[in-house]
Amino acid sequence: MRLFNISIIGLLFLVACGNNKSADKTLPIYGEREPVTKTIDGKTVTDTVYHTIPEFKFVNQYGAEVTEKSLDNDIYVADFFFTTCPSICPIMHRNMLTVYQEFKNTPDVKILSHTIDPNHDSVAVLKKYADNLGITGNSWWFLQGPKETTYKLAESYLVSVAEDKNAAGGLVHAGYFILVDKQKRIRGTYDGTKPEDTQKLIADIKTLQAEYKNNKTI
Template sequence: MRPKQTLVLGLILLLPVLAFLFLKTFGTNRFALPTYLPDRVDSTQVGGEWQRDTVFHTLRDFRLPSQSGRVVSQQDLKGGLYVASFFFATCPGACPKVNSQLMRVQEKFRKEPRVKLVSFTVDPEHDSVAVLARYAERYGAIAGKWFFLTGNKAELYRLATEEFRLPAPAGAAPGIVHSQNLYLVDRNHQVRGIYDGTKPREVERLITEISVLLYTYDHDKSGH
């Protein structure tokens, strides 16, 4: 056999090995999303050795009226994922930018029922159901897809500061907590991504990571 033919044959035989090594090295872990908002670090003994394990925050449930008047809870979002944000209707700067970017996310996953958008107002004294209905219409929110939620001020303040860990404003009384962050929440109610919603490149990363999470759900036989 000629040297050239031997080289070609060797490369053909080597390709499956290289492909296997590539997939083994990068295929499983390359797209593994991190989990955010740690609660504590537990120590457990395995095989006589102590191992440290981080326990991440699981978001507690909420029940808040949406722009349609329908009360929405986290249980209504089970089985899929949602993108959470905080806004107020009279916000002149960051909120319109964030919501314009969320329109892109909605359009990208328009036909994917497992993806929802949840926008919590931080000014419920002004942002009534009627106000949010007009606001949602301005951004083309699809019914049952993109929820704008209002309700009790103390409950919304708790969600922002205790669940999503936004910095509390100065002073003892609950005030307006504002953030331009977007939060990717998985089906176990844990935060898997945090993004600057005013930056298109960050929103592209969000869109990609939503697709990654959906892919893992499609290929997860455990159901968790």
């Protein structure tokens, strides 16, 4: 039985590696889309407009302002949490820590963790939390802002996991990691409580980096 399990895991690795190697792989683009027909130089061109993350303004753990413009040239991962959360948050950030370790020296990959309890999670509390987690530099930001603003933004992030909308506590509490590309389009959602989903996220970030490197995503 054990041998069987190991061989299955081995097989999964093989499959995963096979996917990584194919340079042509691109990630899907999630959310609603609409065709827009424009006339350019007398020719009719139809373009697709994708769902993108709207403007926002928050404060990070260093007290600095962070807006959508702060991420103009970045691939980033977003999640929602609060520092006193005893249930799924520790396991999410244990998993997110592996994403941080993998990309902390990659300048165009960032992590954004939005607190949904801004009354308790002040900038000072978030800084202490980040310190205790061992986070330095500017690759993982812990963001604070008005609760309504955070929830509104969350709706925009979570459109692609709509099937769980009636889950207990709402989607914001469901522990998702959301992958966003440099055009602020959603490219993947992952269950942040599962190590295997976290490995897929790391692989997908690399796929996305390769897309930009090969100039396939414009």
